[in-house]
Amino acid sequence: MSQPYVLVLYYSRHGKTEAMARYIARGVEKVSGMEARLRTVPPVSADTDASLPPVPDAGAVYCSADDLKHCAGLVLGSPVRFGNMAAPLKYFLDGTSPLWLTGALINKPAGVFTSSSSLHGGQESTLLSMALPLLHHGMVFAGIPYNEAGLLQTRGGGTPYGASHWSGNDNQHPLSDAEISLCQAQGERIARLGKALTQLDGVTS
Template structure:
């Protein structure tokens, strides 16, 4: 039997969302027997066509439909784009109707994360924009509970809707300790839920 995995799927332009994804993956792998699978999506051009390349030059591989179909859980990340998710991630999600038709993602846990250059630049609306298609897929949405001290201590990113990071002007801010801890806590929580729901749903036909 293949090892269950949480898919950490993100788009990153300047590296901060990718850095968050790697901390989230570390949190996922705190749960014994659960793998973190890092994947990204290609950029889109002005005429909204995805890049023809199938393998990126560096970093995570591009996500396939099968990566998404067979995950035990999903954590989705994007930088803020005018209070919304970035176009490449939206383009990918718009291609997932076949999985919606078959109910492939129903009852799997999901979370979201984001980064922005301005402190009040639309982090929470971006997180909610990513949550909407996951709810349409029937996924079980998991935020970050206030039992995580970082939510009360952070002076930058961090929300109950999902992890976030304030990168600052010119992208100069490193992830703070609170932001890093919240990323790892989110990964661990989704992985723990994935483990529980996978066990609960074993043997139940989809």
């Protein structure tokens, strides 16, 4: 049997959401017996013809329905787009109805993360918008608790709804120590929940 994994699924345009995903993956892999699986989604365009290769030239590979179906937990990330998730990620989620119909994601832990160019550019509304489809799938939504000191120390991103990053108008801000710490804490928390729920399911099934 393959080792359980947390799917870290993101869309990134300028690299900051991807950087967050990699720190979240490090947090996941702090938990013994859990792997992190990094996946992304392709951009969408006005034409409906496939115009990109099936595997990207660099970075994470594109997510498949099976990647999502078989995960032990999910952490979903997107840059802010007018207070909402980016269209490519929404497009991917809109195609997950078959998983919803079969209840494939019920009782699996999930969290969300985001980045924005302005400090008050809609981070929290974006995080909440990403939580909605996960709740419809019956997932167990988990944020970041306040025993994580970074929530009270951050001068950039970081919310109880999920990790966030303030990238700056020209994408000039690197992730701060507090933002990195919160990313890793979120990944570790989802991994611990995923491990516990997977073991519980094995006992009760």
